[in-house]
Amino acid sequence: MVHVLVTGGVGFIGSHTVLALLEEGHSVVIVDDLSNSFPRVFEHMKKLAGDKKDKMKFEQADVGDKEALDRIFAAEKPEAVIHFAGSKAVGESIELPLKYYRNNMVASIVLLEVMQKHNCKLLVFSSSATVYGIPERVPLTEDCPLSAINPYGRTKLFQEDMFRWGWDVAVADKDVRILLLRYFNPVGAHPSGEIGEHPVGIPNNLMPYVMQARHSPSGCSTRGRSTGGFGLRASAAASWAAVALGQREFLRVFGSDYDTPDGTAIRDYISVMDLAAGHVAALNKIINTPGFGCQAVNLGTGKGTTVLEMVASFEKASGAKVPYKLVDRRPGDAGAVWAGTDLAEEMLGWKATRNLDDMCASLWKWATQYPQGYETPEPAAAK
Numbered sequence: 001m002v003h004v005l006v007t008g009g010v011g012f013i014g015s016h017t018v019l020a021l022l023e024e025g026h027s028v029v030i031v032d033d034l035s036n037s038f039p040r041v042f043e044h045m046k047k048l049a050g051d052k053k054d055k056m057k058f059e060q061a062d063v064g065d066k067e068a069l070d071r072i073f074a075a076e077k078p079e080a081v082i083h084f085a086g087s088k089a090v091g092e093s094i095e096l097p098l099k100y101y102r103n104n105m106v107a108s109i110v111l112l113e114v115m116q117k118h119n120c121k122l123l124v125f126s127s128s129a130t131v132y133g134i135p136e137r138v139p140l141t142e143d144c145p146l147s148a149i150n151p152y153g154r155t156k157l158f159q160e161d162m163f164r165w166g167w168d169v170a171v172a173d174k175d176v177r178i179l180l181l182r183y184f185n186p187v188g189a190h191p192s193g194e195i196g197e198h199p200v201g202i203p204n205n206l207m208p209y210v211m212q213a214r215h216s217p218s219g220c221s222t223r224g225r226s227t228g229g230f231g232l233r234a235s236a237a238a239s240w241a242a243v244a245l246g247q248r249e250f251l252r253v254f255g256s257d258y259d260t261p262d263g264t265a266i267r268d269y270i271s272v273m274d275l276a277a278g279h280v281a282a283l284n285k286i287i288n289t290p291g292f293g294c295q296a297v298n299l300g301t302g303k304g305t306t307v308l309e310m311v312a313s314f315e316k317a318s319g320a321k322v323p324y325k326l327v328d329r330r331p332g333d334a335g336a337v338w339a340g341t342d343l344a345e346e347m348l349g350w351k352a353t354r355n356l357d358d359m360c361a362s363l364w365k366w367a368t369q370y371p372q373g374y375e376t377p378e379p380a381a382a383k
């Protein structure tokens with residue numbers, strides 16, 4: 001088993017992956033600047049880690065802070081890195097491209113330099129299906145054409161190329177092993193409901209938005225109340241006010257005229273628990289494969305689901321109603337995206353096992369246990 005440095009390890013996918021790494025017997029040091037997460041996540045993770053909680057530690061630092069990262073590598077001597085840290089909102093990347101270029105690309109260059117200095121040669125990188133741009137065909141396989149359709153996607157594409165080619169050692173030193181994991185649409189939460197996705201501000205993605213638009217079974221909206229929706233940081237108070245003012249009284253379904261069974265767009269929604277297992281399989285693969293080199297692999301289910309099917313699955317799991325309106329397509333959206341999964345199965349011995357019911361049930365448990373996410377007031381007894 002190895003000591004793994006996980007950047008962004010208290011984020012949505014990072015936190016679930018760290019727990020899976022501990023289960024596998026690895027030890028972990030998390031490096032996270034908390035710019036898009038909360039210290040409280042680590043407390044929830046420790047609760048779930050049980051007797052393995054001493055096998056993980058947390059260092060608050062920006063991956064782009066070379067001195068801090070160098071210090072952590074010198075002290076921890078990690079044998080591998082899983083790199084999640086970065087900005088990930090498509091909409092925000094269009095408004096703030098330079099923030100994305102710095103957070104995603106400059107930080108990755110610093111990470112590579114520090115890894116090289118400390119002779120750390122195993123890397124798993126959090127990439128995204130967004131590197132396929134608007135697909136020419138589905139299912140998307142790893143040999144499909146790549147393109148960037150927004151600054152976020154551009155940073156993922158560039159990072160893949162940087163890891164693949166920019167790290168000359170990867171070519172010169174056969175002992176450098178890199179896996180680029182292209183996620184499709186991560187949803188759901190830990191089955192315990194103790195950790196999950198905590199969107200800050202107005203969610204871009206479908207399922208966090210569904211969560212905020214839900215009406216309780218009694219039909220009245222749970223949004224806007226002290227316990228409604230997901231907690232939003234003070235900096236996002238404006239968007240919370242938007243909910244209270246009912247500007248998000250319903251889910252907008254972007255597009256109902258796609259060539260799909262119900263006209264709404266298709267995506268490959270994958271459980272965050274399956275994604276975590278995929279990272280463990282990827283790490284084990286490079287640990288055990290001298291001369292591995294660098295390879296991109298899809299992490300998806302291989303199944304396509306429409307927006308309205310996802311809404312129906314959530315309503316079934318929660319008993320809540322999700323009011324929605326069919327509106328125009330969102331610019332830049334593709335009609336149908338889902339993963340080819342053969343390479344992941346052949347190379348990693350991994351495939352997704354959880355279905356929509358599992359994903360929506362775990363999401364609902366997380367939301368009911370922590371209606372304001374990590375900003376849900378602690379029960380008095382727990383203080």
Ligand code: WQD
Pocket residue numbers: 088090127128129130183184185186204205206207209251252253254255265266267307330333
């Ligand atoms: C899913 C479907 C929307 C919101 C993006 C990134 C990708 C990855 C996942 C990071 C689409 C529809 C959405 C809403 C809607 N992120 N939708 N109403 O765009 O497939 O992928 O997030 O790695 O890289 O590109 O995900 O959740 O935004 O949208 O109808 O309020 O839901 O049109 O069809 P997307 P999404």
